[in-house]
Amino acid sequence: MGTTQLETVPEPKYWHLKTVLSEALDSEFTVGEILPNERDLAARFGVARATLRQALEQLELEGRLQRRRGVGTTVAPPRVGVAVAPARHTWPGAAGDDWQPVDAVESDTVPAAVARLLETAAGDRVHIVRRSRVTQGRPLAAELLYVPAAVVPGCQETGVLNGPARAHAVLQELQSLELEGQDRTVELGSARAEDAKQLDRLPGAPVLVVTTRYVSGGRTTAVAVSTYRADTCRLTFGESDAVALLAG
Template structure:
């Protein structure tokens, strides 16, 4: 038991030492001290060092590059759930947003997409397939569908630079929406576009955005989980509304009761 406790303390010392280096001395892309150096410095085994490094890799603080070593990982972007475009979100963080249009076309609504947009299956939709960048690094793969009958000529002059700017110009900017968030694994196409290995974790977000009571946009996005952390503000719920206790009817048999 004592031996296990000492081993845990050593692991924590190595982990905290590496974390302090990342915070105070190293920059993204810098290599961390070698396993051999850490073993000698803390008088621990390679297994203990690897355990400490593994913990920081899982947290996204460090990243391993096969054949090269372990490096300080790029900082994660906090992905806040709000009704804003990708460009707006990246600009808010001081990053330069970019996009590569992979497909821009009119398609017939598949049943699941039709259900999301509350249109009839087979109805014509605008479909955009785009690769999103932040500071020239691929961040997300996105599919977007919009009802074509409400957006005549949407693709006449090519794909708009910003869907939300174009919707705003038509008086159709979304004013509310709903997101569904799931963890998933990158398929081969997503992995190639995002420059990650197939099967790597991604954050999948499905969004429906509404203008008034009508759905104007449905999208499915796969975000690199190694570059995003989900940030959701929370607050205490309002006190539950408790119905007032109804005044009991007077007992007909009670003294003084009226009939």
């Protein structure tokens, strides 16, 4: 046969579209610039809107685009480098940490995965401190910090305190304990409705879930579940924070 078929596996349209758009973003657009709307773009490329959207979704996942309902699609700035593991181990809420306490509640039900780490039994009272991390006015991450009531006995009477003050009380008492170590896991998740609101995203948006285990007195003393916007954040670990400068 004289026919040459270099691509035995034809590239899907949305994949090719993504490549074309990606190159266009590099060469013809600047950060913050607004793209034509989806209907126009689809028409221009001769595809259905759903196909165009598949390409846009990928680019948004990679942090290249930002889409907002009622507004439009804009070119996203490079991802923000976010230091996750400080050089020195510290309790959450220690001086200089980038989180802002939001409020705290006491509960006797925690997610199964958290209960397993804390080795708490069903019914054990646990403080749940909500915190949020913001940079340049934009929400980066939401966190739930789980501290068994038995770990911070001084916080028995915090019921009278209001939100932030209560969170402060729990965090403050933690500082008095000796922190022996910590470890973390990172995995992909999708934002729960509550997190999504806090992160200014729609429910289901992709997030990087960082689970931190704080060890003190030979056992897991607290667990933090931090939910970072996957589209805008690049998590940084390690001694040198200089790498946070890396772009694109």
